[in-house]
Every structure is written in structure tokens, then in C-alpha cells.
Amino acid sequence: MRNSEKECISIVSPHSSENLFLNLTNDFEFAGWGSISHLTLTPEDIDQGEVELNFFREQQVLGQFTASALAANDILGGVFYTLPSVVAVGGVYSPISLFVAALTLFLWRPVMEELASALPISGAPYTYLLNVSTKSVALFGAALLLLDFSATVVVSAATAASYLAGEVSLPFPVYVGAVLVFVLFTFVSLSGLRESARVATGILAMHAVVMIMLIVASVVAWGRGGMAQLSSNWSLRHVGLSPAAIARQVFNGICLGMLGLTGFECAPSYTSRMKQNCYPKVLRNLHLPALFLTSVMMLLVAGRWLRIMVVVDAVVVLCAGVLTGILSACELLVKLSCDCVLPRVFLATVPATGAPYVTVFSFIAFSALIYASTGANLVVISQMFTMVWLAVMALFPICLVLLRFSRPRLPRASQCSLFFVTGAIGVAVTVAAGNVAIDPTIAGWFALYLIILLVLFYISQNQVTMLRWIYWAYDQLPWLHRLRLTKGWGDGLARRMRSLRRREVCLLVKTDEINNLFDMILYVRRNEETSCLKIVHFHSGDVPSEMEANAKILDEAFPEITVDLMFIKGQFDPKNLAAVAHHLKIPRSLMFMNSPGPNFQYPVAELGTRIISI
Incomplete structure (x- = not known):
């Protein structure tokens, strides 16, 4: 049934009845039908996954100091x-x-x-x-x-x-x-x-070292000369200022x-x-x-020699x-x-x-x-x-x-506590407003x-979208299609859009709930310019009963994305995930998953994936 459908698609595009373009084809928007496959990780894949995981851990080189x-x-x-x-x-x-x-x-x-x-x-x-x-x-x-x-x-x-x-x-x-x-x-x-x-x-x-020297020198200077200069500065500045003016100076500071x-x-x-x-x-x-x-x-105060040292330190x-x-x-x-x-x-x-x-x-x-x-x-x-x-x-x-x-x-x-969250937002907004009040040009x-x-x-991030607008504008000017200089632009733009959308992304799924799968594919369509998507499910022998049927439905629902379903026998852990990334040639940064629960035993950082849903 799928092959016959694909043959029909090659004759009549699913978008033909609602083609946005008047003079050019929109066949490039159909990504093709997906497939269902089973994958067994090879020893080479697993070894490479172990290498990548060890490399990640070796990058943790900084101690607290x-x-x-x-x-x-x-x-x-x-x-x-x-x-x-x-x-x-x-x-x-x-x-x-x-x-x-x-x-x-x-x-x-x-x-x-x-x-x-x-x-x-x-x-x-x-x-x-x-x-x-x-x-x-x-x-x-x-x-x-x-x-x-x-x-x-x-x-x-x-x-x-x-x-x-x-x-x-x-x-x-x-x-x-x-x-x-x-x-x-x-x-x-x-x-x-x-x-x-x-x-x-x-x-x-x-x-x-320089700060310690400056502190010691300042204490010695205070011991010899007393606090008279500081007291004088404080008294002179304090005279004639209202509490509101003082508060304003402190706030601006x-x-x-x-x-x-x-x-x-x-x-x-x-x-x-x-x-x-x-x-x-x-x-x-x-x-x-x-x-x-x-x-x-x-x-802190210091003499000439220490002042030079402080400047050098600064x-x-x-x-x-x-x-x-x-x-x-x-x-x-x-x-x-x-x-x-x-x-x-x-x-x-x-x-x-x-x-x-x-x-x-x-x-x-x-x-x-x-x-x-x-x-x-x-x-x-x-x-x-x-x-x-x-x-x-x-x-x-x-x-x-x-x-x-x-x-x-x-x-x-x-x-x-929520107090710290709201307090931090409040301080940031207040201080930003204060800086704008001091100098609006900021x-x-x-x-x-x-x-x-x-x-x-x-x-x-939106190269395909922008090229599609250019393609549309070119479509609206049919006289350009007849000029020798611009005659092949439409085909060139279509090839470029196909090339940009060829980058594969991967969805790591645990269940066959179609609403969850639908939401994840929607995320991919809205956030990544790709026409190639793989749904990957790790299993120990049994697979969810509705996953194949739901994958076919989603493949039909998103004709602009090829939805492949892949079953992998093995445990879902950082090493096997890195092995799959190596086998599929998909970086883990382009592998998306649901949020793990409180009992999840592996650090999120070791997975290297993106969390895209609850």
C-alpha cells in the first residue's frame, strides 16, 4: 500500500490542490514516505559510544579554584x-x-x-x-x-x-x-x-597579594594619620542633604x-x-x-610606590x-x-x-x-x-x-524559595530602570x-523560510523565467532548500502515545529546518503495540517531513545513545526527548540531548 501511494505521489503532489505558487512547482515541499526498521548496535558502535562518553567526562577538568x-x-x-x-x-x-x-x-x-x-x-x-x-x-x-x-x-x-x-x-x-x-x-x-x-x-x-599589601599599607596609614580625612569627607558631603537626596545618591550608586x-x-x-x-x-x-x-x-590609601603597583595590578x-x-x-x-x-x-x-x-x-x-x-x-x-x-x-x-x-x-x-526568584527579577528590573533614568541613551x-x-x-535559523519567500517572489514574476540570466533560478532555489532541509534530527521516545508524538514533531517543525526525522525507541524485546501504526499516521500528517521509525534493542543509557548517534551520524545535540523523571539514574549532561516536552 505504501509503495502504491508513493507512486501516486510522484504523479500528483499532495500539495497540488493548494499550491502557493502559480507558475512553479511545489514538489520540493514533499519529503517522501518514511520507513520502519530494526537496528542492532555493532561492537564498533558501542566502543565509539564509550569513547565519546569518556571524552565528555575528560572535559571536566576545572576544580573549584x-x-x-x-x-x-x-x-x-x-x-x-x-x-x-x-x-x-x-x-x-x-x-x-x-x-x-x-x-x-x-x-x-x-x-x-x-x-x-x-x-x-x-x-x-x-x-x-x-x-x-x-x-x-x-x-x-x-x-x-x-x-x-x-x-x-x-x-x-x-x-x-x-x-x-x-x-x-x-x-x-x-x-x-x-x-x-x-x-x-x-x-x-x-x-x-x-x-x-x-x-x-x-x-x-x-x-x-597586591590587595593584601594595600590593606596592610592602609591600616598603617590610618594608624599614623588617623581617620580625620575620612571623617572630614563624610561631614562635608553630608551637610545640607535631605534624607531623600541621600537615598537617591545611594540608589544611583x-x-x-x-x-x-x-x-x-x-x-x-x-x-x-x-x-x-x-x-x-x-x-x-x-x-x-x-x-x-x-x-x-x-x-584604602597608599603611597606613590604602592599606587603604581595597584595600577599595574588593575x-x-x-x-x-x-x-x-x-x-x-x-x-x-x-x-x-x-x-x-x-x-x-x-x-x-x-x-x-x-x-x-x-x-x-x-x-x-x-x-x-x-x-x-x-x-x-x-x-x-x-x-x-x-x-x-x-x-x-x-x-x-x-x-x-x-x-x-x-x-x-x-x-x-x-x-x-520563590522569594529568591521574584527578588532577583525585581532587582534586575528596578536597577535597569534606575540606569535608564540616569542616562536614557543607554x-x-x-x-x-x-x-x-x-x-x-x-x-x-530561517534560511529555508527566506529562500521560500524568494522562490515565491520569483514565481510571481513570470517574465523573469524567460530571461537567459534568470531562467534556472527556480530549480536552483528548490535544490538549495532541499539541501538545507536534509539535516536529520532524532526523537527519542518511550511510549506510543500519539498525542505526545504529535507534539514532539510539531516542536521539530517549528524549531528546526529539516525534512528528515527519525523516531527511535529503545526496547528489551517488546515494543509498544500502536507505535508502528501511529508512526504511519504521523508520516501522512506531515508530508513535508519524512518520518522514519527505528527500533533499537538495548538499554537507554548514555553509552548506547552515543553509539546510536555514531551509527546514524546524527549529533546528540539534534536528538530530542521528553523530560526524565525524578528517578532517572543518568545525568542529563551525559545524555547530551535536548529536552523538548514535559
């Missing part, structure tokens, strides 16, 4: 480019503002811990959104993250060059110094994640001081590279030093923030490539170190382009950075709300760069 160091240099260096602006609006109340700003991270820590315990996957919060919502929403998060990492790199490099130019006479402009920092840390990042983490740890150790906490959002970007149970400790290691140093930094730590941005962006861009948003070339690595060199160079070029587009204006980049960072931080509690609503069965090691720069990135992601 090296993982902390990668982001800590950014979060501790943030104080150097926020202090001037905070002092300008907060005055003597700046230490209070910075301390309160750092306190807000107590809201985010439990939120981020719960998210990572449920989905310990790199590239967060893009990967969180990808597993709890649609791909379009996830790409919005990816755009914010990419802007955040780019702004981290640009602001850190430009501020480091500015600090250096303030102490010595440079033979070149400040923006050239920023470019030199780009180049230097590009090569450092090509040494691989492990070596980069060691460099970051060394810089962090140097920063700790908090709004600007939040930018000094940048780097905290970078740790989730490389979660899967951390050893087990390290992530909560990393968040603690990032938060507590920031809580202390950001608020007391401006109270330059080095800010440069290390460039490394944080590059490595975090690499994890994100690699995930985007695995999810077919970016070309597969972004996965190319340096054989000796495993560093994704195409990704590194592309991100640095993107950051340099953003820097150049502002005329090397650090103020503009900083304004955009503030809003982007707050938007990224708001994504974490939003992701947790979506996770609890759409994936309530997903296992997790910790669960935070929203304009943020919107401009975000829209540009979203347009680029939309084009990348």
Missing part, C-alpha cells in the same frame, strides 16, 4: 571600571552602594544553583532556554550573552589601556592598546581551557555599582567543564571576595577579564554550532590544545567590530554593557520559572546592538 579564577578576574576587575562612575553619583555613600549591590547576589546564587543542578550544561542561560522553551526564545538569550561577553572583552581591554595611559606616556592611542590586549589574550586562549585557567589562577594570586559584579554570569557558561559538585563552591568563591573588595576598595586583572569573555563566548558559540545555528566550522579545534580556533578568531573579530562601530568610545560600550548584563542576569530567574512550569519532573539536587545603544544580532540569528 581554577573554575573560580576564570570568572573571578572579571568580577574583581569590574570594580576598576565602575568606581569612577559610582563615585560621581554616590559620593561618600559609594561604599554603601557597592556593598548593597554585592548583597543582591545572595538572591541569584540559589537560583543559579538550582538551574545548574537540573541542567549542568555549558552555554547557559542559552542552553537553559533551549531546554525549557523554544529555539527562538533561546536565541534571544544567546544574543544577549554574546553581547555581554563581547562588552566584557571590549570594556576590560579598553579600561586596561586607559589605566596604563594614565600612568605612562604611550607611543600610540588608547584604542591601539586595547587591540594589543585583544591579540595577546587571543593567543593565550588558544592554549586551551586548562592552560588558560592556570594563567587566570596566577593572575588572581597576584591580585590577592547601586544602579551603576551592579556593573562591577560582571563575571558572575560567566561561570554558568562553562559548567560542564567543572568537576562534580564544584559549581556551588565556585559561585561562593566569586561572591564573597566581591562582597568585601568592592565596598572597601575606595577606603591593568593585568582587567586584561584577564578579556580571557574570561573569550572563553565564555567560545562555550556559547560551540553550542550554537552544535545546534546548527552557526556553521560546523566553528567546531574546528587546534589539535594540540583542543581550543576552537575558528570560534576564538570569530569572536575577537566580532568584538573588534563592535568597538570600532562606536568610534572606540568606551562610554558607549559601557552604557550598552550595563543594560546587557542586567538583562542576562534577569534571564536566570526567568529560566527557573520556565523550568518549574514546563519541566517540573526534571531531577535537580537543590530547590530554592537603552538606545542596548536596543541597537541587540536588534542587529537578533536579525543575524533569525537569518541563520
Whole structure:
């Protein structure tokens, strides 16, 4: 029956009665009929699955201190480019503002811990959104993250060059110094994640030594000269200010001081590279030093010799923030490539170190382009950075709300109170509004760069849709079909659309419930440009009675997608799943499944699949 139907289809397309195109065929929209098959995994497949699983586990190379160091240099260096602006609006109340700003991270820590315990996957919060919502929403998060990492790199490099130019006479402009920092840390990042983490740890150790020396010198200076200068500053600034004016100064200082906490959002970007149970400790290691140093930094005093040392330390730590941005962006861009948003070339690595060199160079070029587009204006980049960072931080509690609503069965090691979730969202919104009130142009720069990135992601994700519009426009102009130059365009566009939709995706299913299968295929149709779909069911001997019949129904219901059904005898576990991915030549990032329950015995990260339904 199926063969005869297929023969009929070759004569009359199922879309022929409702063809959108007046002069051209729409046969390319029919994907063909699916098939039903049984697969037995070979020893070679199983061995390859074991190799891939071991490779994943070997990537967990970062302990709590090296993982902390990668982001800590950014979060501790943030104080150097926020202090001037905070002092300008907060005055003597700046230490209070910075301390309160750092306190807000107590809201985010439990939120981020719960998210990572449920989905310990790199590239967060893009990967969180990808597993709890649609791909379009996830790409919005990816755009914010990419802007955040780019702004981290640009602001850190430009501020480091500015600090250096303030102490010595440079033979070149400040923006050239920023470019030199780009180049230097590009090569450092090509040494691989492990070596980069060691460099970051060394810089962090140097920063700790300098801070200890500064604290000791300041205590000695206070002992000799007393607190007269601090008392005088406080008294002079305090005179004539109403309580409302003081509160406004403190609030404005908090709004600007939040930018000094940048780097905290970078740790989730490389979660899967951390050893087990390290992530909560990393968040603690990032938060507590920031809580202390950001608020007391401006109270510390030193002589000329120590001042030079602090400036050198600031330059080095800010440069290390460039490394944080590059490595975090690499994890994100690699995930985007695995999810077919970016070309597969972004996965190319340096054989000796495993560093994704195409990704590194592309991100640095993107950051340099953003820097150049502002005329090397650090103020503009900083304004955009503030809003982007707050938007990224708001994504974490939003992701947790979506996770609890759409994936309530997903296992997790910790669960935070709703107070922390709503509190984090409230703080992010309030501080963002406060920054816009201080300088309304901040929203304009943020919107401009975000829209540009979203347009680029939309084009990348919807190539077939855009080609279909071009095909339609070509169909509406029949006179073009007769011109020698444009005569074969229709066939060329159809071939290109078929080629783009040839990428296979896989649905991992447990039951034969047709409503569940229907919803999963709908997800694929709305989120992936493919015409090739495989439904895979692992079994121990018995298969669901209605699965074959339901697969045929779904194959008929979605003529634009070839629905193949494959039965695999064996246990559903990470090793066998990796073996199937190797056999089918389908990356696990394009394998989708329902949310596992609380009793599921394997970590979600080891599966490497996408969760698309409850």
C-alpha cells in the first residue's frame, strides 16, 4: 500500500490542490514516505559510544579554584571600571552602594544553583532556554550573552589601556592598546581551557597579594594619620542633604555599582567543564571576595610606590577579564554550532590544545567590530554593557520559572524559595530602570546592538523560510523565467532548500502515545529546518503495540517531513545513545526527548540531548 501511494505521489503532489505558487512547482515541499526498521548496535558502535562518553567526562577538568579564577578576574576587575562612575553619583555613600549591590547576589546564587543542578550544561542561560522553551526564545538569550561577553572583552581591554595611559606616556592611542590586549589574550586562549585557567589562577594570586599589601599599607596609614580625612569627607558631603537626596545618591550608586559584579554570569557558561559538585563552591568563591573588595576598595590609601603597583595590578586583572569573555563566548558559540545555528566550522579545534580556533578568531573579530562601530568610545560600550548584563542576569530567574512550569519532573539536587526568584527579577528590573533614568541613551545603544544580532540569528535559523519567500517572489514574476540570466533560478532555489532541509534530527521516545508524538514533531517543525526525522525507541524485546501504526499516521500528517521509525534493542543509557548517534551520524545535540523523571539514574549532561516536552 505504501509503495502504491508513493507512486501516486510522484504523479500528483499532495500539495497540488493548494499550491502557493502559480507558475512553479511545489514538489520540493514533499519529503517522501518514511520507513520502519530494526537496528542492532555493532561492537564498533558501542566502543565509539564509550569513547565519546569518556571524552565528555575528560572535559571536566576545572576544580573549584581554577573554575573560580576564570570568572573571578572579571568580577574583581569590574570594580576598576565602575568606581569612577559610582563615585560621581554616590559620593561618600559609594561604599554603601557597592556593598548593597554585592548583597543582591545572595538572591541569584540559589537560583543559579538550582538551574545548574537540573541542567549542568555549558552555554547557559542559552542552553537553559533551549531546554525549557523554544529555539527562538533561546536565541534571544544567546544574543544577549554574546553581547555581554563581547562588552566584557571590549570594556576590560579598553579600561586596561586607559589605566596604563594614565600612568605612562604611550607611543600610540588608547584604542591601539586595547587591540594589543585583544591579540595577546587571543593567543593565550588558544592554549586551551586548562592552560588558560592556570594563567587566570596566577593572575588572581597576584591580585590577592597586591590587595593584601594595600590593606596592610592602609591600616598603617590610618594608624599614623588617623581617620580625620575620612571623617572630614563624610561631614562635608553630608551637610545640607535631605534624607531623600541621600537615598537617591545611594540608589544611583547601586544602579551603576551592579556593573562591577560582571563575571558572575560567566561561570554558568562553562559548567560542564567543572568537576562534580564544584559549581556551588565556585559561585561562593566569586561572591564573597566581591562582597568585601568592592565596598572597601575606595577606603584604602597608599603611597606613590604602592599606587603604581595597584595600577599595574588593575591593568593585568582587567586584561584577564578579556580571557574570561573569550572563553565564555567560545562555550556559547560551540553550542550554537552544535545546534546548527552557526556553521560546523566553528567546531574546528587546534589539535594540540583542543581550543576552537575558528570560534576564538570569530569572536575577537566580532568584538573588534563592535568597538570600532562606536568610534572606540568606551562610554558607549559601557552604557550598552550595563543594560546587557542586567538583562542576562534577569534571564536566570526567568529560566527557573520556565523550568518549574514546563519541566517540573526534571531531577535537580537543590530547590530554592520563590522569594529568591521574584527578588532577583525585581532587582534586575528596578536597577535597569534606575540606569535608564540616569542616562536614557543607554537603552538606545542596548536596543541597537541587540536588534542587529537578533536579525543575524533569525537569518541563520530561517534560511529555508527566506529562500521560500524568494522562490515565491520569483514565481510571481513570470517574465523573469524567460530571461537567459534568470531562467534556472527556480530549480536552483528548490535544490538549495532541499539541501538545507536534509539535516536529520532524532526523537527519542518511550511510549506510543500519539498525542505526545504529535507534539514532539510539531516542536521539530517549528524549531528546526529539516525534512528528515527519525523516531527511535529503545526496547528489551517488546515494543509498544500502536507505535508502528501511529508512526504511519504521523508520516501522512506531515508530508513535508519524512518520518522514519527505528527500533533499537538495548538499554537507554548514555553509552548506547552515543553509539546510536555514531551509527546514524546524527549529533546528540539534534536528538530530542521528553523530560526524565525524578528517578532517572543518568545525568542529563551525559545524555547530551535536548529536552523538548514535559
